[in-house]
Amino acid sequence: MGESQKKVGMGDNEPQKKKKGGFETGMKKWGIPVAIIAVLVLMFMPAQEGLDPAAQKSLAVFMGALILWVTTPIPIYLTSLIAILLLPIVGAVESEKEVFGTLGYDVIWLMVSAFILTSAMIKSNLGRRFSLWMITKFGRTPKMTLIVLIIINFILAFFVPSTTARATLMVPICMILLEVYKAIPGKSNLGKVMMLQGLQADALATSGIMTATAGNIIAVGFINEQAGGNIGYMTWLMASMPAAIITMALTFMIGLKLFSFKEETGFENARDQLKGELKKLGPFSLDEKKATVIFLLTVFLWATGDYHEAWFGFEISTAQVAVLAGLLCLLPRVGLLTWNDANIKWDLMLFAAGAYAVGNALDKSGGAVWIIEKVVYGLGIEKMSHGMVAVVVIFIAMYSHLIFTSKTVRVTILIPAFIALAKSLGMDPVPLALAAAMTTTFTITLPPHSKVNTIYFGTGYFSILDQVKYAIVTCFLGATVISIFYFTWFKVIGI
Known part of the structure; x- marks a missing residue:
């Protein structure tokens, strides 16, 4: 990241580290003793009807891990x-x-x-060059610039599999626009809508692409392992991207109504300054050329997975294509990264491995089905129609981020539970779990709900109330669109 880019997003508007409240402090303090008590109680409780010994033990470990994941007295990977x-x-x-x-x-x-791909995009400056070019080329008015920023977010989601990395890339560009436009933080409606739509576009674009965040990938693992699905890159894209685009289009129009601003003169000055930023990047570098070729090859292989057998005589899976892309990024002379450049979050790898282990143990032992049956009959869900159950599940999944602030933890808790629920009710678990998984990136209601929110909130252009009232509408629209897709579009594409 260049000096000019660093300068724009820093200073007085830099996000402040959030102080922990009394409730959060209490959870951390009591998380370990509560988890130990839960494990011991479940492990040694009298045998329950329909619950095998292995299922009872897996349930005990699962509940202990769940409590620690939610209260976080220790890092989630240690749990x-x-x-x-x-x-x-x-x-x-x-x-x-x-x-x-x-x-x-x-x-x-x-x-x-x-x-690895995210590290390559950041090091090469390819994402920054593309974003600046798009805005200077097509952002001729404030409204058109808002549309271009949204489009950039959706395009970057294909190439930058990190919500935080995309936010870090986009916020400085938005700051340049608003500073030149003399938008006052906290007062400018243009500033409010630009930043709020930025964080929402980040979240919605992520929901449309399987590889755009680790949570989506973890969800696919559960769906394919536990529900017998065959969800791949293109299946997720066809199912979720149209819903994300429709929801974003609707919330864009609503945002313009909630935060109305006048088309003022002087916006051309902002574009001129951004042209200067683009010029500072100089000619297309060798690293950018390498990154472009690798990313285009990766997307091409992902998009043509159904034709590999006919073309090559063998199929290249989504994961194999990703490994190939990582290999090309790291190969000497061919790639553009050294191993030290690759910012791989191994703690997240360990967390995911443990989550799969606990989830699979609970599923294979029958413990998950036993829990869900108790919940189903306790709440009377078994009396609902399958269609109503699907809608309830989608809305629960959508608003669950108000309780669980970690996408990965939420996916680990909810997706196996919804799969077990579908099985217990005789529903197809694959479309239900997929619809629920499509909601998990909508972490847009409050600043603490994601790092992306914190980055955008730290600019000072919008208040918590601004974010809440806009997010409530967007989440409702998202859940409604996904519910409609569950009954219509999923059937059209064969899910």
């Missing part, structure tokens, strides 16, 4: 390591290979490669 150790020791699984082997899942490799 996963504890769970991986406990499952074979207590007899919840038949072999330790069942839990240790989760680190070799294809989705784990997909996540590793996604982080």
Whole structure:
């Protein structure tokens, strides 16, 4: 990131580190003792009808891990390591290979490669060049610039598999626009709508692409492993991207009504300054050329997965394509990264491995079905029609981010639960779990709900109330559109 880019997003508007409230502090303090008590109670409680001993033990480990993941007295990856150790020791699984082997899942490799691709995009400055070019070329009015910024967010989601990285890229560009336009933080409606639509576009674009965040990849792992699905890159794209685009178009129009601004003169000055920023990048560098070729090849192979057998005589899976892309980025002379340049979040890899281990143990032992049956009959869900159950599940998944601030933790908790619910009710678990998974990136209601929110909120252009009232509408629209797609579009594309 260049000096000019750093300068724009920093200073007085830099996000301040959020102080922990009393409730959050209390959760951290009591998380470990509560988790231990829950494990012991469930482990040694009298045998329950329909609950096998292995299922009871896997349930105990799952509940202990769940409490620690939610209260976070220790990092979530350490909780996963504890769970991986406990499952074979207590007899919840038949072999330790069942839990240790989760680190070799294809989705784990997909996540590793996604982080390598993100590092390549950032180091090469390709994303920044593309964003500046788009705005200076097509952003002739404030309204048109807002549309271009949204389009950039959606395009970058294909190439930058990190919501935070995309926000870090986009915010300085928005700051340049608003500073030249003399938009006053907290007062300018243009500033409010630009920043709020920026964080919403980041979230909605992420929901449309399987590889745009680790949470989507983890969800696909559960759907394919536990629900018997065959969800790949193109299936997710066809199912979710149209819903994301429709929701974004609707919320864009609503945003213009909520935060109305006048088309004022002087916006051309902002474009002139951005042209200067683009000029500072100089000619297309060798690293940018390499990154472009690698990303285009990656997207091409992902998009043509159904034709690989006919073309090459063998199929290249989504994960294999991602590993190939990571390899090309790291190869000497061919690529543009060294191993030290690749910002791979191994803590997230370990968390995901533990999440899969606990989830699979609970599913294979029958513990998940037992829990869901208790919930279903306790709440009377079994009396609802399958269609109503689907709508309830989608809306619960959408607004669950108000409770669980981590996308990955939420996916780990909800997706296996919804799969088990569908099985217990005789519903097809694949479309239900996929629809629920499409909602999990809508973490847009409050600043603490995602790092992206915090980055945009730190600019000072909008208040918490501004964010809440806009997000409530957007989440409702998103859940409604996804519900409609569940009953219509999913059937058209064969899900």
